Amino acid sequence: MPRGERPLGPEDTALLKFAGDLRRLRDQAGKPSYRELAARANYSPTALSDAAGGRKLPSLALTLAFVRACDGDPAPWTKRWRALAAEHALPPHPNAPYPGSAPFTELDARRFFGREFLVDQILASVAANPVTTVVGVSGSGRTSLLHAGLKPALGDAVVITPSANPIEELAAALAELFENTTPEQLAAEFREDPDHLRLRLRQHRPDLVLLVDDFERALDADDFIAALVRCPHVVVAVRADFRQRCLAKLPAAHEITVEPMSADQLRRAITEPAAKIGATVETAVVARLVADAANQHALPLVQLALVETWRRKRGMTVSLPGYEETGGLEHLAAQSADAFFDGLDEDDRRTVRQVFLRLVSLQRNGVLHRQGRRPDVGQRLLDLLAKARLVTLTEDGVELTHDAVLRWPVLTGWVDEEGENLRTHQQLVTAIELWEASERDPQALYRGARLRKAKELGDFLTAGERRFVHISSRREARRSTAFIAAVAVLLALIPGTVVYALAKERTITQLNDAQLGGKAMAESEAMMAQRMPYADLYALVGYRVNPSPEAEKVLRLANAVTRGIRFTGTPAETAGIVVAPRGETAAVTDEDGTDRMWSLDGDRAVPGKKFEARHTVVKLAERRAVTKDATGREHLWTVGNAQDITYLAPLPDRFRTLDLSANGTRVVGKIGRGVEGPTPDASERTVLLDLDATGQQHELPLPVPKAETAALSYDGRELVTSTWDAPTGMSTIQFWSIGATAESTAPALTQHNYVRGLTYSADGRWLAVERSPESIVEIWQRVPSGKPVLRATLDTALRDRAKITFSDDDRVAVVRDNVFEVHRLYTSGRQADRLAYVIGHGRSMPAVYRQQQQDFMLRSGSRDPELLPYDLDTGRLIKRMCEKDGARLTDSEWVKSFGEVERVEVC
Known part of the structure; x- marks a missing residue:
């Protein structure tokens, strides 16, 4: 009981x-x-x-x-x-590795990471130029850069943050450096003759570098600037929206821009501070934050997420459950917005509402996007919004800090209330841009119903928009009575014709949707076969006029082929391609038979360095690679990025890699003559190696001396093995936790067939088992401390070896020869759903799931080495095409393909 x-x-x-x-x-x-x-x-x-x-x-x-x-x-x-x-929640620990919403200080220098290249840039500029200007948008980390990055790197530096009286504050900061001098004396000196500052520094501190934070506060203090420019070494940090004024005050300064952190820089900023105090950050947390914030000015939000996750850490591990408990960037942004909004008075709340509604764009499909604007609002409120990290102030205007702010419930409520006005306003903004582009052609002004709707926007309009509506109204009023009468006559004659034409148009549309869709699909498939542009545009037309599962399938593939990532300087079909776990880098074989590293930036490949002659990559992980030379010997490499590869050491003689953990810390393989299949080899043994940063290899205890195949978990801490008993024809699958000893973590599985492939999901929840020779793939759900549960059996008519990839949302991709398929998995016992089945692509290379893009990359079936980014989310795919404003066929292409058929608007 x-x-x-x-x-x-x-x-x-x-x-x-x-x-x-x-x-x-x-x-x-x-x-x-x-x-x-x-x-x-x-x-x-x-x-x-x-x-x-x-x-x-x-x-x-x-x-x-x-x-x-x-x-x-x-x-x-x-x-x-x-x-x-x-x-x-636990209060923040005093030794927390992250500062949260506060900027880094000089005391935080040991945990300030990710900006090393920028610091080196500024140091080089200081050595070569008297004045260096560091320009960054609000929230880009200028203060942290000066205090925690630049000041510790300089031999002698002082940071000044001017406010109401810049010259007095400069004097107060320098008074401690000069003996027998008071701040009042220094301030009087600098006002009398700004050159006194240069003379004093040359006499007492010739190598001193003055670092001025928030320089925009001192742009009106001419005496302060006059003294500053006479110093031998000055670095000023200024917010981007004040850049032009700063250039006018310091025309000879060398300018450096603070760019958003790249994925690698952000990864260092997340993991290295924790490592400094002996803590670790789970890879899943890093991946989530990098996907959400890389190449965006969202550092304050990331730091807030990290400190909140730290409060919920498990031991000394910053874990994914802890991050999810914070609600992620979306919840934290909403909290900040609520706190800010609650502290405003009614007038400011109304103004903030107008600002937010002008900074969003409502698409036809109801999706909300950020957009930059120059709202008519006082600088005080903009500064408060920037300080609350809700908006970013740039040189071009104002925009919401991050997409997470778009999901603030208060904002979504405003959008629901003002949806129609938002659409009207967006049409008005577009009309004004066209009017300006046409040199204010009167024909581009508003009139009729559009003008009436624009007038109804009232306070929703900015001053410039009101001026456009006013000019349009004046022109409308001047239209002649004769013209109005002529239009009235025409309107009296037209209605019957219009009714007939509309009825005729409906008939033609109903009759020709299938034909138009079929022709568009045929054009798309022909263009894909020839690798011609516009294949995805024709497919989108076909899908819009006659949506069907087949049309959706063609659209997905056409989009993938159009976005195909090609590699130059490589042979055709013989080029091997190995892609890193997250799809950020790839190793591709050059014409001389040597692999070269490539950086994969979105849908673009950038070549990097080559490995040693005739080395080809066997396995590629985060920051680690295993290569094989011309003799078959395998070697270990460090891979920082495509431009940074370093040889470490050879792996043991006759070692054949079975799996390399995704984080590059452990490798499992066989030492022996290398015979695959259910054939006993008395000389062969299975080896598990722990890899340190220098390439040293330490053999770990392995209770299964002769595993036929094995797979490592993402972090290398868990191993699954399969052993084969030839007399009984049975395979035994066992699960091991690897530490000082190897401990069993779950009951063993037995199979009445030979197992030739094992694959873990990144989160360890799923295990794929491939049988031989029929290539059936079984998907097992891992149950904590219990026996795995079989959830799916993926059968096939092909008998080629399966390459298996899991996504982070319970999808599994299987490649067998030139067939690529994706299935949705369920933990409820429901049969797996097949989401995609593509013939002609795959080429037996495993697909790679890119979390940031939420797509799979698979190898093209063409002769050229090429990767296809395959997105299963048709709505997101269409949205991306339409956002780029490139989804519309040109008039000439439309007429050439469809003659006089009325154009279909696809976005």
Whole structure:
């Protein structure tokens, strides 16, 4: 008999009330046993029982798993959990590696990472130029750069942040450097003769570098600037929206721009501070933040997310559950926005509402986007918005800091209320741009219904927009009575003709949708075969006029082929391609038989360095690669990026790699003569090696001396092996936790066939097992401390070896020869759904899932070495095409293909 639940007693605390409601939710679901819930939730019965025990707050992931297993709605439970978690969260530790919303100070220099290249740039400029201007948008980290990056790197430097009295503040900062001098004396000297500052520095501190933060505050202080420009070494940091004024004051300064952090720089800024105090950041957390914030000015939001996640760390590990408990960037941005908005008076709230609505664009499909604008609002409020990290002030205007702000519930409510006005306003903005581009041609002004709707916008309009509406109104008023009369006569004659024409048009459209769609698809497929442009544009026309599963399939493939990533200087079909786990770099074989590294930037490939002659890549991981030379010997390399590869050491003689962990810390392989298949080899043994940063290899204990195949988890801490017993024809799959010893983590699986392939998902929740020779792939769900559960069997008519890739959202991609397919997996026992089936592409290279783009990269079936970015989200695909304003066929292409058929607007 299962043990009964412990009574909760009076629910007089929020935690006990939370636990009681979880129990009531279970009762409403028919009161399944915790063992039944465990099978649905992928958590142990004990964990689920503890979640409703009321002793401590369960994790968010466990709570939502409990709720979903009871068929509850996760959304209100998520909101409720976060409110309760805020009461139970630990306070920030004084030794936390992240500063949160505060800038880095000089004391934080040891944990300031990611800006090393920028610091080197500024140091080089200081050595060559008297004045260096560092320009960055609001929130780009200029203050942190000066205090924690630049000042410690300089031998002698002082940071000054001017405010109301810049010359007095400069004197106060320098008074401590000069003996027998008071700040008042120095200020009087500098006012009398600005050259006194240069003379004093030359006499007492010739190598001193003055670092001026927030220089925009001193742009009106001419005495301060006059003294400053006479110093031998000066660096001023200025906000981008003041760049032109700064250039006018310092015309001879050398300018350096603070660009957003790249993915690699952001990764260092996240992981290195934690490593300095012996903590680790889970790869999944890094991947999520990099995907959300790389190449965007979102550093304050990232730092806030990190410090909040640190408060929820597991031991000394910054974990993905802890990050998800914070709600991520979206929840943190909403919290900041709520706190800011609640502190405003009514007038400022109305103004902020108008500002936010002008900084968004509402697409036809209802999707909201950020857009830059120059709103008519005072600098005071803009500065407050920038300080709250809700907007970014740039040289070109103002924009919302991050897409996370778009999902602030208050803003989405405003958009719902003003949806029609937003669309009218966007049309007006476009009309004004056309009017200006046509040198203010009167024919481009508004009139009629469009003018009336624009007038109704009232306070929604800026001064420039009101001027356009006013000019349009004056022109409308001057239209002659004769012209109006002529139009009235025409209108009296037209209605019958219009009715007939509209009816005729409807008939033609209904008759020709299928024909037009079929012709567009045929054009698209012909262009794909010849690698011609516009293939995706024709496919989009076909999908819009006659949507169907087949049209959607052609559109996805045409988009992938059009965006294909090509590699130059490589042979045709013989070029090997190996892509890193996240799709940021690739190794491709050059014409001389040597692999070259390439950087994959979106849909573009940039060549990097080559490995040693005749070395080809066997496995590529994050910052690590295994290559094979012409003799078959395998070697270990460090790969910082495509331009930074370093040889480390050879792997053991006759070593053949089976798997390299995605983080590059461990490799498992065989040492022997290298015979594949169910053929015993007495000389062969399986070896697991731990790899340190210098290339040293330490053999780890492995309880399975002769595994036929093996796979490592993402971080290398777990290993799965398969052994083959030839007399019985049985394979045994075992799971091991690798530390000082190897410990079994789950009951073994037995298979009545030979297992030739094992693949872990990045989060360790799924295991793919490939049988031989039929190439059937079984997908097993990992259950904590329990036996894995079979969730899908992916059969095939092909018998080629399968290459398997998991996404982070329960999809699995399988490549067999030139067939690529994607399936959706379920933990409920529901059969897997096939989402995509593409023939002619794959070429037996495993697909690579790119989390940031949420697509799969697969090898093209063409002769040229090429990667196709295949996106299964048709809505996102169309949105991306339409955003680039390149989804429309030219008039000549349309007429050439479809004659006089009326054009179809696809966006």
